[in-house]
Amino acid sequence: MLSTNITFNRQPQLPIKRSARISDDGPFSQSETSAVIPGFRYWTDGTQTPHGSSTGTTLVPAISGTLVAGTSMNMLHVAGNMTSEQLAHELNLIGVRPDLTLPYANQIMGFYTANQHGINTILVGVAAGGGTYAFLGWLRPRMSQTLRLLIASSVAVTIIFLLLYFGRGSNPFVGTWIENVAQSRYETGAPPPRAATLTITEESNGLRVKEDEVLTAGDQRHLSYLVNSDRTEHPDPTGVGNTIGVITKDNSLFEIVHRSGKVEVGRDNWALSPDQKLLTITRAGHLGGGAKYTNVLVFDRK
Secondary structure, eight states, rough: OOOOOOOOEOOOOOOOEEEOOOOSSTTTOEEEEEEEETTEEEEEOOOOOTTSSOOOOOOOHHHHHHHHHHHHHHHHHHHHHHHHHHHHHHHHHOOHHHHHHHHHHHHHHHHHTHHHHHHHHHHHHHHHHHHHHHHHHHHHHHHOOOHHHHHHHHHHHHHHHHHHHOOOOOOOOOOOEEEETTOOOOOSSSSOOSSEEEEEEETTTTTEEEEEOTTTTTEEEEEEEEEEOOOOEOOOOSSSSSEEEEEETTTTEEEEEEEETTTEEEHHHHHHEETTTEEEEEEEOOGGOOOOEEEEEEEEOO
16 A cells, blocks of 8 residues: 655756656556656655655645746736736637627626726735645644645635735725816817816726816806626717717726717826826827827825
8 A cells, every 4th residue: 555655856957847757657657647846756656756655646735836926926927917818819819709709708707897906816816825824834844634724715815805805905096186287288179177176986897087177168068877897888078079988097097988879089108107197198089170189187185
């Protein structure tokens, strides 16, 4: 009967590698393999090692824990950097109809954007749990797999709870913004307003924007609309187009796309300065007759 002990042999090799050796004896004579992670060697097929011990068929804690942690962190990196176009390409590779890849990708990315904090928190917690499982396998090799799993799960759940409770910060666009009319630039031909204020608040499905302007003649203009974070088209409350859609780039940059039917008639780029004290809105569109214009509105945080 095979022993279930795990033997550690110091090795200088770095990332996980696999090697094979043909042996003439034992039931696994054609498949003796080893897995090497930083500093240690494990024989994983249940055969006798050259040092007279065997791992049996038990999961090697350092390898399995490191795999879970590495996979979670890789998913976190991919989710944070992938665009809808890249995801659409991946969906096309796995057989999704070409005309459906971009709509599906937008829906998936919209769900991720709307739930970004929660998804990232879960991935970090799982990575921490996997790392704990691997560390316990190295520190206490005789500890039972059930106990290691229990401790690692407790660590993961605790970290997820703490990050969900304390880690959720408000959207950096939230606040009151006063337009710096002197630094703003208008190409539409109409005179700039005397004063303008943006009040941005956060709602469950996006940002609520209130625009209050004092026009040149002294009249006031008020507009309130929702910048949805679900990446789907909604009726355009600004009157620029028929529908409006939002493309989120990152926490300090997003774009609002105005469409009339399937034709893009305007695009607003909202960008925060690195210190988050300056908001620049670049509005590009078309005047009567097809002429293009670009307005640059600069706002200071109040």
